[in-house]
Amino acid sequence: MAEKYVGLKSCPSCKELQNSIREECTNCGHDFTKVLTVSDNKQRHGCLTAWLIFMIIGNSISAIIYLIDPGMVQVDASEGTFLLLAFLGAFNVMCAIALLQWKRWGFYGFCGTAVISCFINVSLGLGIVSVIFALIAVGALFGMLNIGQERKAWPKLE
Numbered sequence: 001m002a003e004k005y006v007g008l009k010s011c012p013s014c015k016e017l018q019n020s021i022r023e024e025c026t027n028c029g030h031d032f033t034k035v036l037t038v039s040d041n042k043q044r045h046g047c048l049t050a051w052l053i054f055m056i057i058g059n060s061i062s063a064i065i066y067l068i069d070p071g072m073v074q075v076d077a078s079e080g081t082f083l084l085l086a087f088l089g090a091f092n093v094m095c096a097i098a099l100l101q102w103k104r105w106g107f108y109g110f111c112g113t114a115v116i117s118c119f120i121n122v123s124l125g126l127g128i129v130s131v132i133f134a135l136i137a138v139g140a141l142f143g144m145l146n147i148g149q150e151r152k153a154w155p156k157l158e
Helices: 046-068 079-100 105-123 128-145
Strands: 008-010 017-019
Touching: 046 079, 046 128, 079 105, 105 128
Parallel strands: none
Antiparallel strands: 008 017
16 A cells, blocks of 8 residues: 655654654654653753853944944954954854854854954954954853753754
């Protein structure tokens, strides 16, 4: 007898597409009839959420300042440098949003922008303090991704 076809759904465990009429995944055996509990959902530590929100707000403000009034920044730099810094700030906002959506590339994006920002800051003569601050920020983010027992975010990132 032919299998009844209703539609496709993605298995929450292995992400394999399944016939929606099935009661369990043909790939991993996940029971689709099981009701999800709070422990089945991804949860992050409150410190990480607060840090990501802080990063979204801070980078948004920085990007807007670099675009609208770069004179507020007391650095002698070209317009192109300020455009690059504005782009990096906007990209950091996207990285923070990606991490809120459990995407690992968001962390690697932060690492990349931190390295680029370090080179820019040193070339502008801002010194080693700005480099140390960028490295501390990435280290703090990595630490927050790894705190908590069941709410540790790093292993849950896709």
